[in-house]
Amino acid sequence: MPDISVRNMTVRDIDEVLRIDEKITGKPHAAYYESKVASYISRGPDYCLVAEHRDHVVGFVLGDVRGWEFASELSGWLEIIGVDPNYQGQGVSRILMNELCARLKRAGVAIVNTMINWNDGDLIDYFHANGFERGEYVNLVKNLAADEKQ
């Protein structure tokens, strides 16, 4: 495993974070991503982290603490985690995830939520491997375009 360190993300890291995102997805990032990352950093600076190898950003996680919509208790959220494809499979996300969870625990939250596509079996396997289980809530969607046709 490479020598990886973790620190708080700053706005100066946003370009590197988006570079990793582009490497993962193979497409240019959407214009609003930059402000989205910046708003996470300003809301929860202790829960937005980068992993570095030799002063080079190789992974990131964006997290948050907020009230779960239907209960008063605060919950942790893992919005997105990403690792440079050249560094995947070497424990980088494990280090980021462990640090995020340790910080969330210190903040007093008992539960960490994340949202993924139910059809993405690979991602479900990944989160299972990292201690996540299916939660109690299900998301419902209303198709506004279909609504217009009625």
Ligand SMILES: CC(C)(COP(=O)(O)OP(=O)(O)OC[C@H]1O[C@@H](n2cnc3c(N)ncnc32)[C@H](O)[C@@H]1OP(=O)(O)O)[C@@H](O)C(=O)NCCC(=O)NCCS
């Ligand atoms: C998913 C991702 C973050 C994993 O990062 P990584 O650094 O390669 O993962 P790690 O090497 O730290 O693996 C941590 C654990 O997850 C497991 N794991 C990693 N990828 C997995 C996968 N695709 N399916 C199942 N388990 C997986 C590993 O086996 C390891 O478990 P172990 O310690 O019990 O062996 C990385 O592949 C990535 O950036 N993917 C694209 C973006 C993405 O899908 N992000 C998640 C949604 S927000």
